Amino acid sequence: MLEQMKARIDALITKDLNAGAFAGASAAVYRDGECLYSGTFGMADRENGIPMADDSIFRIYSMTKPVTAAAVMQLAERGIIDLQHPVSRYIPEFSAPRVYNPNGSTRPAKREMTIQDLLNMQSGLTYADAGSYTGHDTAQVFGAMEKAAASGKPMDTMEFCRRIAAVPLKFDPGTEWEYGVSADILGGVVEVAAGMDYRSYLFENIFQPLGMSDTDFYVPKEKQHRFTAAYALEENALVRDEGCYFGLNDYRTCPAFHSGGAGLCSTVADYAKFANSLANNGTSPDGVRILSPRSVAYIRTPQVPNAKLLWKGWDSIKGYDYGALVRVLTSQKDFGTIAPLGEFGWDGWTGTYFTIEPTEKLVILFWIQVSRAGTCDTARRMRNAVYGQI
Numbered sequence: 001m002l003e004q005m006k007a008r009i010d011a012l013i014t015k016d017l018n019a020g021a022f023a024g025a026s027a028a029v030y031r032d033g034e035c036l037y038s039g040t041f042g043m044a045d046r047e048n049g050i051p052m053a054d055d056s057i058f059r060i061y062s063m064t065k066p067v068t069a070a071a072v073m074q075l076a077e078r079g080i081i082d083l084q085h086p087v088s089r090y091i092p093e094f095s096a097p098r099v100y101n102p103n104g105s106t107r108p109a110k111r112e113m114t115i116q117d118l119l120n121m122q123s124g125l126t127y128a129d130a131g132s133y134t135g136h137d138t139a140q141v142f143g144a145m146e147k148a149a150a151s152g153k154p155m156d157t158m159e160f161c162r163r164i165a166a167v168p169l170k171f172d173p174g175t176e177w178e179y180g181v182s183a184d185i186l187g188g189v190v191e192v193a194a195g196m197d198y199r200s201y202l203f204e205n206i207f208q209p210l211g212m213s214d215t216d217f218y219v220p221k222e223k224q225h226r227f228t229a230a231y232a233l234e235e236n237a238l239v240r241d242e243g244c245y246f247g248l249n250d251y252r253t254c255p256a257f258h259s260g261g262a263g264l265c266s267t268v269a270d271y272a273k274f275a276n277s278l279a280n281n282g283t284s285p286d287g288v289r290i291l292s293p294r295s296v297a298y299i300r301t302p303q304v305p306n307a308k309l310l311w312k313g314w315d316s317i318k319g320y321d322y323g324a325l326v327r328v329l330t331s332q333k334d335f336g337t338i339a340p341l342g343e344f345g346w347d348g349w350t351g352t353y354f355t356i357e358p359t360e361k362l363v364i365l366f367w368i369q370v371s372r373a374g375t376c377d378t379a380r381r382m383r384n385a386v387y388g389q390i
Contacts (some may be wrong), residue, residue, distance in 0.1 A: 001389050002036055004263055004389060005036070005037060005388075006037050007383055008133065008385045009029075009037060009179065010039060010385070012378065013041050013378060013382070014041060014380045015308070016377075017021050017041050020236070020237070020238060020366075020376075021378065022208035022231070022238070022351065022368040022369065022370050022376075023042055023043050023046045023229070023231050023369060023370075024040070024041060024043045024051075024369065025040070025041040025045075025378075026041075026054070026058075026267075026365075026366075027041075027367070028272055028363075028365045028367045029155070029362070029363070029364050029365075029386050030275075030276055030363040031360055031361060031363075032285070032360075033112065033279075033285025033286075033361070034285075037386075038054065038269075040052040040054060044056045044226070044227075044228040044229065045190050045228065045248070046229065046231075046238075047229065048313070050225070051229070052269070053226070054269060055214065055267050056112050056226055056227075057223060057227045057228060057265050057267055058227050058267070058348075058350070058367050058369060059212060059228075059349075059350055059369075060264050060266050060271065060350075060352045061348035061350055061352065062270070062346060062349060063266075063346055063348040063353075063354060064183070064259065064260060064262055064263055064348075065183045065204065065260070065261055065325040065326075065346055066278070066326050067260075067274060068187060068190075068260040068346070069119060069186075069324045069325035069326065070206060070274075070290060070295075070299070071186075071190050071201060071202060071206065071260075072119060072186055072190065073291055073299060073324070074291060074295070075190065075193050075194065076115075076295070077292050077294070078235055080193050080194070080207075083114065083115045083119070084115070085114060085175050086111055086112040086113070086114055087117075087189065088112055090189045090193055090216060091161050091162065091192065093162045094112065094165045096170070097112060097172060097173070097340065098169070099124065099170070099172055099273065100133040100134055100168045100170060101336070106168045106198075109124070109173060111277065112173065113125075113173035113174075114174075114184070114390075117182070117301075118182040118183070118186050119171045119186070119303075119323060119324040119325060120177070120303040120304055120323070120325075121177055121180065121182050121304070121325075122174050122175070122178075122181055122304065122320055123173055123178075123182045123185070124168075124169030124170050124171050124178070124179070125169065125170075125185065126178050126179075127179035127180045127181060128141075128142050131172050133168065133170075134168060135170075136169040137168070138167055141241075141247075142246070142247045144175065145247040145257065146244075148194055153258065154249075154255065154299070155247075155256060156204050156256040156259045156335060157184075157197070157198055157256070157257055157259075157260075158188050158192075159183065160247065160257055161185050161188035164181055164185060165261050176325060177322060179314075181261060182261070183260045183261035183262075184262075185282075187258055187259065187261075194362060198258040199217055201217075209272045209290060210277060210284055210288060211273060212266070212270045212271075214265075214266060215264060215270045215271065216254065216264070217251075217254065217263045217264060217265070218254045218265065219252065219265055221252075223250065227251065227274070228369045229243075229369060230243075230350055230369050230371060231370050231371065232370065232371040238370070241371050243371075245262075245371075246262045246263075246349075247259065249265055250358075251265055262348075271354065271365065272317060272363060272365060275354050275363045276363055277290055277291070277360065278291075278300075279356045279357075279358060279361040281293035281358075282296045287343050298323040298324060299325070299344075300323050300326060300328055300344040300356075300358065301323055301328070301332055302323060303321070303323055303324070303329045304321055308365070315364070316347065316375035317332045318331075319331040319332065319334030319335030319336075320335065322346060324344060325346070326346050327346060328342065328343075329342060329343040329344070329382055337380070337383065338384055339357065339383055340387075342357070343358075344356055344358070344370055347374045347379070348374075349371065349373070349374065350371055350372075350373060351367065351369065351373030351376050351379075352367040352368070353366045353375055353376070353379040354364065354366075354368065364383055364386050366379040
């Protein structure tokens with residue numbers, strides 16, 4: 001069965017690679033901590049002739065968010081924070097929030113946002129976009145970050161949080177769902193609650209305990225030959241994408257802003273250590289515990305009604321509810337999958353994708369380097385090829 005699964009996965013990835021859907025890919029499947037499949041395809045850097053390898057380093061963008069959820073839940077189970085605490089308890093600038101009215105005026109919010117609102121994206125915060133007043137103001141903050149970086153005085157995590165706190169919300173906390181900078185604010189909450197910068201917290205409490213030696217907010221010089229190039233699909237052709245997004249730098253130097261929502265780089269093998277810990281109720285296959293089973297259960301518990309996600313027109317989360325910075329499958333029909341209910345995970349802006357099936361302790365990872373890819377068609381088909389054999 002495993003040989004048949006490997007043949008099917010290899011064939012579907014190779015076909016899409018040859019069709020020009022992506023320049024390279026890295027994929028892996030684990031069950032109960034054992035690697036059942038791993039494969040690399042195509043080029044890590046097409047222009048410089050560098051093939052994809054097992055230790056190729058990717059920008060993982062929003063796959064940073066589940067790591068942030070784990071960090072927050074660690075502090076919760078240690079009694080340092082409470083999920084019902086107002087965010088202003090840690091970052092005072094979030095007290096007395098205001099909400100935009102449809103005409104662009106503002107009013108006082110009905111209540112402050114809580115840590116839980118940030119975890120389930122019901123804070124009222126958004127990403128930068130032109131579709132709302134809040135999105136417009138958030139874009140101004142990201143623009144200020146770019147100017148600060150260009151001037152040699154980059155904005156750090158806490159300054160970013162304070163600037164976002166001044167942006168009126170799109171809606172009252174707890175009333176709607178909107179994907180946005182909530183996880184970045186949680187990075188600031190962790191800094192205050194733990195008394196250390198967010199990067200140091202992750203290293204001491206997640207990366208070093210799990211042996212994740214290739215995961216960081218930048219790629220050190222000695223590893224940059226392993227750093228994958230990024231591409232964008234333009235007019236049905238892949239072109240190199242040298243842009244910096246979401247307030248991030250070029251990953252060649254350690255940033256001042258440790259983005260809890262999008263900042264990390266990693267390898268498939270490194271991130272699999274984290275994912276396998278979640279699949280095993282918070283303990284790695286070799287016995288290192290980073291979370292309690294109850295904290296993992298909270299992360300993967302549906303917290304937002306599915307209908308609130310469906311109306312966004314976001315096809316990759318149809319059939320899913322939202323937990324604590326992860327999607328949770330609640331309808332096989334709506335997504336069109338044979339994956340079992342309760343499967344959870346997330347993806348990244350450049351096509352990094354992972355999912356966990358907790359009953360089988362199954363972890364599936366499929367990573368490419370294409371901007372705006374998210375959960376691509378290849379990832380969906382790979383999931384079904386795995387579930388069809390397990």
